[in-house]
Amino acid sequence: MALVVGPTASGKSALALDIAKKQPSVIINADSAQVYSDLRILSARPTEAEMEGIEHQLFGYIDGSEACSAARWADDAKAAIAAAHARNILPILVGGTGLYVRILLEGIAPIPEIDPEIRQKIRKMETLEASLLLQKLDPVSAEKLNTADTNRIQRALEVVLSSGKPLGHWQQQKVGGIGGSIRLHPLVLLPPREWLYRRCDLRLQEMIERGAKQEVAQLLERNLPENLPVMRAIGVAEIGDWLAGDIGKAVAIERAQTATRQYAKRQYTWFRNQSPPDWPRIDPTLNNNIDKIFDI
Numbered sequence: 001m002a003l004v005v006g007p008t009a010s011g012k013s014a015l016a017l018d019i020a021k022k023q024p025s026v027i028i029n030a031d032s033a034q035v036y037s038d039l040r041i042l043s044a045r046p047t048e049a050e051m052e053g054i055e056h057q058l059f060g061y062i063d064g065s066e067a068c069s070a071a072r073w074a075d076d077a078k079a080a081i082a083a084a085h086a087r088n089i090l091p092i093l094v095g096g097t098g099l100y101v102r103i104l105l106e107g108i109a110p111i112p113e114i115d116p117e118i119r120q121k122i123r124k125m126e127t128l129e130a131s132l133l134l135q136k137l138d139p140v141s142a143e144k145l146n147t148a149d150t151n152r153i154q155r156a157l158e159v160v161l162s163s164g165k166p167l168g169h170w171q172q173q174k175v176g177g178i179g180g181s182i183r184l185h186p187l188v189l190l191p192p193r194e195w196l197y198r199r200c201d202l203r204l205q206e207m208i209e210r211g212a213k214q215e216v217a218q219l220l221e222r223n224l225p226e227n228l229p230v231m232r233a234i235g236v237a238e239i240g241d242w243l244a245g246d247i248g249k250a251v252a253i254e255r256a257q258t259a260t261r262q263y264a265k266r267q268y269t270w271f272r273n274q275s276p277p278d279w280p281r282i283d284p285t286l287n288n289n290i291d292k293i294f295d296i
Contacts, residue, residue, distance in 0.1 A: 001081060001182050002092040005030070005101060005275070006189030007267035008260065009199040011284040013046055015189065016094040020054045026084045027051075028077060029058040030095025030104075033233050035073065038064035038219050041212045042235045044203065064219060064230035070097075074104045078178060098270045105184075107177030109170040114158045122157050130157055138166040186279040188271050195285055196268070200260045204235070208253060213239055234259045 002019055004012045016027050029035060033043035037060040040047075045059055057080045062068050077093065077100075084091035093101070122130060127150045134157050135142040141156040159167045191199075216239040224231055235256045242252035272281070 001184055002090060003030075003101065003184060003186040004092065004094045004189065005098070005186070006096060006191075006271055006284075007196060007264040008044070008096050009203050009264060010096075010189040010191050010196060012094050012096065012189055013044075013050070015187075015284065016092050017050075017052060017054060019092055020090075021052075024089040025092050026055045026057055026080070026089055027092045027094055028080050028084075029056070030073075030077070030093045030097055030100050032068065032070075032073070032095075032097040032100060032229065034059055034095070035062045035068050036060065036064050036230045036233075037062065038222075038230050039215065039233055041207050041210050041215045042233055044207070064222070064228065065224055067229050070099050070103045071108050073100050074108070074176070077104050081178070081182070096267050096271075098267070098274060102274075103177070105177050105179035107174035109167075109172075109174050111159055111167075111170045112163050115162045118161045119158055122154050122161070125154075127153065130154060133157060134160075137161070138168075141167050186275070188275050188279050188281045189284045190268065190272055190281050191284050193265075193268065196264055197261045200264050201257045204253060204257045204260055207235070208249075213243065216240055217243055234263055 002016075002025075004016050004019070006012055019025065020027055031043065033039055034045045035058060036043065039045070040060060046056060058073070058076055061076075081091045081093075093104075095101070125133070127148065130150070130153050131142065131145075131147045134145075134153055138156055138160045141160075142153075145152050145156065147153075156167045159165075159170065163170070212235060216236055219230065219236065220240055220243065226232075230236070238247075238252045238256040238259065241247045242249055247255075275281070
């Protein structure tokens with residue numbers, strides 16, 4: 001299995017196509033925004049023309065009214081990978097959602113269901129109070145977390161109070177990963193940051209020209225809950241404010257570009273630091289010999 005990961009706008013889709021043209025392949029999406037059917041433009045999902053006749057799977061296959069979890073995507077990806085192997089073709093995973101890839105390869109911690117009463121009690125706590133309690137009950141997790149990281153502190157508390165065991169215990173029991181049963185050919189794209197940020201800005205402009213405003217208008221007409229992932233995608237809030245007349249076009253574009261660059265920066269840091277050290281890292285702006293890198 002080939003795996004192409006990296007920050008948004010780093011050239012992953014183009015590289016995946018280059019690989020797919022060399023042998024019978026299927027390209028499988030590993031991007032959390034591109035799973036939603038409502039966001040073809042804003043998620044930079046490949047168009048039919050851009051797919052160049054290569055089979056693509058798990059792109060735009062979930063309605064925006066649903067929330068796709070990493071566990072659900074991993075199950076769907078396993079099925080797609082198994083089907084590709086059964087057809088004797090190469091599965092090429094491509095995307096920028098590191099959590100998706102990690103859960104697919106390493107599995108997921110079998111954390112028991114959280115007691116609703118415990119969850120409600122913890123959610124009412126002040127952040128400092130919750131942090132101090134976590135230091136007492138699960139000092140290992142507390143040491144790893146920023147004292148202002150409310151969500152993760154609450155999660156760690158929920159786990160230890162509901163199960164009687166700290167979060168780290170469950171994370172060591174991960175199940176369902178396929179990393180040990182496949183031959184993996186990974187590649188991490190890490191271009192120069194300034195080049196990447198310019199690409200992010202230009203692509204946002206192109207999204208507007210291709211109809212991103214109309215896409216967001218159609219999405220907002222559905223009156224979906226604001227906490228759904230599709231509603232929190234980069235560009236939706238900014239263009240929504242433009243549609244409402246609260247800001248102008250230029251401000252909406254600037255804000256969406258800023259949010260995209262910030263997201264790209266987080267992805268860049270994640271893949272540089274969290275990817276296994278033996279995964280090849282390349283600068284896609286250079287003339288790399290992909291055949292030698294992948295050896296497939």
